[in-house]
Amino acid sequence: MTLLNKIREWINIRLYPSKRGVLYFLRRASFVIALVTLCALVINYGYKLSAQEKTLVFKIVQFSLIFYLTKYIIKIIYDFHPIQFIKETKIEALLMLLILINLISLYFFDFNVLKETGNLLNIDNVDAFFNAGIQIYFLVVFLIEFGKASSILDTIKINPSLLFIYSFLILFTIGTALLLMPEMNVTGKSPEFLDALFTSISASCVTGLTVVDTGSFWSFKGQLVILILIQLGGLNIISFATLLVLFTRNNIGLRQQSIMQNNLLADSLSSSSGLLKRIFTYTFTIELIGSVVLFSTFYYQESKSFIRGYFDALFHSISAFNNAGFSTHENGLMAEGVSTAYWYHIIIGILIIIGSLGFSNIYDILSIKKRRLDENKPWLSLKIDTRISLYASAILILSGMVVFFLVERNGILADDSLFVGLVKSFFQSVTARTAGFNTVDIGLLAAPTLILLIFLMFIGASPGSTGGGIKTNTFVLIFIGTYTIIKGRANIEIFKRTIPYDLVMKAYSIMLFAITTISIGIFLLSVFEPEFSLLQLSFEQVSAFATVGLSTGITAELSVPGKIIIMVTMFVGRIGPLTLAYSLLRESKSKSYKYPETRIMVG
Template identity: 50%
Template sequence: MSDSLKRRVNAFRERVNIKLYDSRDRVLKDLRTAGVLISSLTIFVLIYFHGFQLDLPERAVVEFTVKFSIGFYLLKYVIEFIYSFSPIQHLKETKWEGILMAFLFLNILSINIFGTEIMGFLGGVIGMETLDQFFILFIQGYFLLIVFLELGKASTFLPFASLSPPALLALSFIFLILIGSGLLMLPEMTVPGKVLTYGEALFTSISASCVTGLQVVDTATHFSFKGQFLIMLLFQLGGLNIISFATFFAIFTKKGIGIRHQSLIQANYSNESLTSSAELFRKIIRFTFQIEALGALLIFFSWGDHMTFNSLGQRIFYSFFHSISAFNNAGFSLFTNGLMESPIQQSYLLHIVIACIIIFGGLGFGTIKDLFTLRQVRERMQKPWKTLTTGSKISLYSTGVLLALGFIVFFALEYNNTLSNTSTSSKVVTSFFQSVTTRTAGFNTVDIGSLTLPVLIFFIFLMFIGASTGSTGGGIKTSTFALVFLSAWATIRGKKKVEIFKQTIPWELLNRAFSIFLFSATTMLVGIFILAISDSHLGLARLAFEEVSAFCTVGLSTGITAELSGMGKAVIMVSMFIGRIGTITLAFALSSRKRESNDYKYPKANFMVG
């Protein structure tokens, strides 16, 4: 563009801005208010559409509402573009929303010119006739989050909220669980002839939202495609955390996120720097979707010849379901017996692919960022003295050691038990897979109830440690265990400082690690104690395994979940919730900050310990 043309365009734009300035605030405010009302109505209508069987007049109302809302959002986007002081900058800031609007516009043209809806056509090609419906539902959810973020989180609500970031994190999970349990109760979420009580829906919602995988009803046979899709959505939101997932839309639709949002991300992912939390979260979203998409692609080609699907769409859905479940360490499967199902029990390539996805999900987003961000890799290549962060080293070394220990113990102790009558290669793959999944994922290729008692005890140890800090997995985290172990080792050697990788660990981190260790162990012991009272007939070992699996959000079970009493299931549900948000986060959320006074201090106590 020449300078003269640019000056004329700028002059024209300035006259337009002056002309529209007086009405700008009022028009944009009215658009936001109308957007909230239309979004809420449309989401309610779509939930009713997907949750119940409707007759033709009711379907016509739903179709009109959806078309009206899409038309409104197109108009809203155009008006916001016109009222923007800098249209080019507005397009850059709302590029993802603009891409979606362009797609909707093309979709309208396709319907009016060719009589074909694009997503419906693609759904028919790949065998997913409901693809267009869920895409519309995604669109409405997308805009609903945009509206609420514009009115609340990104501007006014969060700065004035009196709740701490950990409390907001806890409330976000409660909100997700309640919404999920309510939606699972809709008739269309279960297959015809199956009945789901609210207790079962609540248990399933907690298990999915807290990425655990324990089940009281069979996901494969009890839930319809819509129900399975909802469960997948719950453990995707639960793995990333619903507040962080909402922040994803804030990042792509606004200029940025505020300090309170950054503190939420820092609290959830244990990020070292508050200022880098927004940047970390952008990478979290990108890495998550990239790994899940690549994992789904690899799973798609790894099912094996013996696994048959009704359609191409079902194969794609199964691939994405298990990829998302693996990366989020959720442990949900669309097979009744998990990966122990006969068609895929010998699909060892599939087991290796899922194990690798689980490992990536359990490393922690900070470690993934440190390992695979191009800038970090380039800096390490240009500056050989620059290495991985201490947190990344702890995550990688701990993961490697625990995987090796789990493999050796399982291979040695189960060689003549669950691994008998199998080839050497299958023994190796199965041992590796169970070592990977036991720490937090919850998939199984062997019958957990048939494992020997020493292996169950060692699995409890692996589940207790869990995944790495800032990951989708549970447990006390590898960094916590490493710090507790290093502190004990330093004490035994008579050293006053705890050191690792030529760095001194501050006492604040050690105190937090010991607090997490103590709170976690105490919570699980209390849970086991209550289970021993309410369900003593199931055996202490199996109850202990179930409680640790629930609290550490692993999802492995010896097969007693559905047999638990009402009290037992309540204990497991509470354990899954506390284990997901973290005992320290819960402690901070339920307590107020107290200032530490430096005016005085008590004399040092001296007494015998041990």
């Protein structure tokens, strides 16, 4: 053993001068090769390739496997504690061992170990499973390398709001490129560019407005792309990149912490990384539980295939939690068999409500008992933010449900029983607050009901969630601020706390920007879409701005200018009007002087 240690030490000493340069080269080459391989695999999935082209893709994958195997061996050689390194990377080591065995058996003995092992164990398509695992491996490698590359954010001096905007521009650009591939839809031909762009923006902005039916037009591959766009758009691609950095480095720079604090509405720089980890933990856990419940209660019996059934369950769980409103069913939740599955509607509604509360509020609700015990302070209660969100959400959902039921009882609900009518009313009240699913034909609703839904859509979800609108807390501050001014009180108070006037002014600013954006959109739509009523156009515009996705059925019939207006509105609504304003305006320098006060006539 001593001799081996001496040999290893002699090798490490001889190799040490080149270690830094070699590992640096491998890191850079790893990202490029992973990107090229991933692009090759995407092209293989997105297009019908000839035998020669498929052979080229196969060779690229083989070369990549050999490269990563070589890279792993080199890292073992350069490491001062190779055994410890293998233990720490045991999953990668196992995968590398399988790749090595399979390559040796194929090239030197013309013997496919995986195929023969599958035949021995009566496992069909073991090659397909292995290839899928290899492709997932390359995806993970690329994401890790992308996460490492995102550390460059620490050195780039860019407005966090502008970076947030860029991330969405990049996301729906990539999404559009993917959806344009022929294999992403059932026709086998490239779709119209505007249709792919509209769908990509709608999915990235978790809106749900569509110009083609998601369930009947897009293939399984296309629906998978839409699902990924929903997840990345809901949680933000910057958050994903930062999470990957945390996995690879266990820490992030001050610049990235500042960016994440701005995006996540964290209390401090140091809390942003912890909140990010909790967000992903809660998100994936809730989505997984939701998919299992949906599958076991509905899709297990309805679907012929287990894989297809669970994919549909997972798709709707992610779409509901992220308040996206996309559905793999033809005609959405109004599809035959789905429209009468009322317990299914209730489960979707619960996922929508949880997702609309906001991540920090979910954490506060789940952790309050633990904090009471840990800090030995039984009087600790929910934060003011959480209480406002809960009360406002409950009041809006219940009042919306009651009004919807009363207005439509002799209308669209006339033929339904009391239970069915209440479930439909509950679901539409919930989904109008940024989810976008519908179990009734929105185009057949009475005018007062449409106005009610516009009001609910305009307010939207709670701060820090994936939902849109001006947000519940903003509406509450505006309401209380207005009430305080009317009563002539000096301070704005809620739950025995005084609210600073700068927060109230910010709330009024958000509402003003929202009303201005919506008004401009309605004006432009009325110019380009004169065949539709003002109420229909107003509903469409508010739905797009609030990233809801409900429609009276006119989305696909809009002209090219009309679709562009809706796309821009969805984008502005997702990033937020104030975020857009902050990114466009330069930060003003503080002034040490103050002009004399004056009085002007108001009202």
